[in-house]
Amino acid sequence: MTAGAQAPGRPDYAGGNLRGSLFMCLSMAGFILNDTATKWIADELTLFQIIFIRGVFASVLIGTLAACKNSLIFLPSRRDRKILALRLVGEIGATYCFLNALFNMPIANATAILQSLPLAVTLAAALFLGERVGWRRYMAICAGFAGVLVIIRPGTEGFTSYSLWAVAAVGLITLRDLSTRMLSPDVPSLFVTFLAAVGVMILGAVFAPFTEWKPVDGEHLAFLGFAAALVFVGYLFGVMAMRHGEISFVSPFRYTILIWAVILGLVVFGDVPDTWTLSGSAIVVGMGVYTFYRERVRSRQSAQGTVSKQPE
Numbered sequence: 001m002t003a004g005a006q007a008p009g010r011p012d013y014a015g016g017n018l019r020g021s022l023f024m025c026l027s028m029a030g031f032i033l034n035d036t037a038t039k040w041i042a043d044e045l046t047l048f049q050i051i052f053i054r055g056v057f058a059s060v061l062i063g064t065l066a067a068c069k070n071s072l073i074f075l076p077s078r079r080d081r082k083i084l085a086l087r088l089v090g091e092i093g094a095t096y097c098f099l100n101a102l103f104n105m106p107i108a109n110a111t112a113i114l115q116s117l118p119l120a121v122t123l124a125a126a127l128f129l130g131e132r133v134g135w136r137r138y139m140a141i142c143a144g145f146a147g148v149l150v151i152i153r154p155g156t157e158g159f160t161s162y163s164l165w166a167v168a169a170v171g172l173i174t175l176r177d178l179s180t181r182m183l184s185p186d187v188p189s190l191f192v193t194f195l196a197a198v199g200v201m202i203l204g205a206v207f208a209p210f211t212e213w214k215p216v217d218g219e220h221l222a223f224l225g226f227a228a229a230l231v232f233v234g235y236l237f238g239v240m241a242m243r244h245g246e247i248s249f250v251s252p253f254r255y256t257i258l259i260w261a262v263i264l265g266l267v268v269f270g271d272v273p274d275t276w277t278l279s280g281s282a283i284v285v286g287m288g289v290y291t292f293y294r295e296r297v298r299s300r301q302s303a304q305g306t307v308s309k310q311p312e
Contacts, residue, residue, distance in 0.1 A: 016244040021253045024237070025256045028257035029256075029257075030232075035261075036268055038102070038227050039103060039107055039269070042103040044220065046208070046211045046212055046214060050224065051096070051200060052208050054231075056228075057224060058231050058232065059197040059201050065190060066194045069188070072191065077184065080184050083182050087175075090172045091196040091199060095200045096203065098114065104165075107269065108261040108271060110166045113152070117170050117174065119288060121178065122291055137295075140294070147284040147287065193235060252288070
């Protein structure tokens with residue numbers, strides 16, 4: 001075998017990691033641009049109007065893709081139906097909580113709090129699914145949550161109660177992600193995503209009549225259709241990112257969303273993040289990257305048969 005040649009059967013992680021990291025960056029750009037567009041129109045329409053109209057567009061886009069992939073119609077088992085219902089509770093609740101926070105606080109702050117999600121999922125997986133987590137990652141999780149407290153600053157003049165809505169969104173997304181892990185492998189991802197989009201749309205449809213219904217014109221529809229397309233882009237590139245390279249290498253690039261959030265918050269809304277927000281964000285990101293690193297180390301040890309009996 002010539003020097004530099006790839007061993008037979010070995011994945012091309014070098015090229016895959018490059019593509020995966022690029023796709024993850026594009027995915028995060030899609031999601032944060034959607035958040036920006038949604039927040040921009042919040043002064044003209046009510047929360048449930050936005051959830052409903054954007055949900056209609058998102059359901060059509062995702063449903064069309066699912067139909068093309070033969071994933072739109074699927075009959076899950078009784079066990080999976082219960083898990084899907086639990087996941088739907090997490091998805092719908094998280095959407096409401098995060099948008100409520102997003103509409104009432106700087107986009108960079110809300111986004112930064114949401115970046116504690118990988119830490120929350122790791123902790124919840126250890127507590128409820130029995131996944132092995134050692135003292136290093138437990139310490140990283142504690143430090144990361146301390147970073148969230150730095151961003152929120154409870155009991156100080158800079159505290160806003162809407163930060164708690166963002167924290168609640170993290171808890172509900174954790175429920176969603178743990179439920180997703182529990183689903184049977186044969187349940188199509190697009191089917192799950194389509195159900196989530198429809199569920200969120202129904203949330204808006206049910207509650208919008210009980211709030212003030214503001215006039216909706218063609219410009220509003222075009223704007224929310226664009227926002228839904230950005231969600232679709234975020235989802236599509238997110239899936240593509242997870243299918244290229246090593247997950248432990250690609251996943252940390254999700255934190256590029258914070259860079260987008262700070263820039264867009266400054267340019268679009270004139271929000272200048274303070275030192276506390278930047279410091280807390282740095283802690284959360286640092287600890288998140290560290291947990292991904294520890295998982296990568298342990299995965300390599302497991303592949304080589306050298307992993308210790310004690311969790312890392």
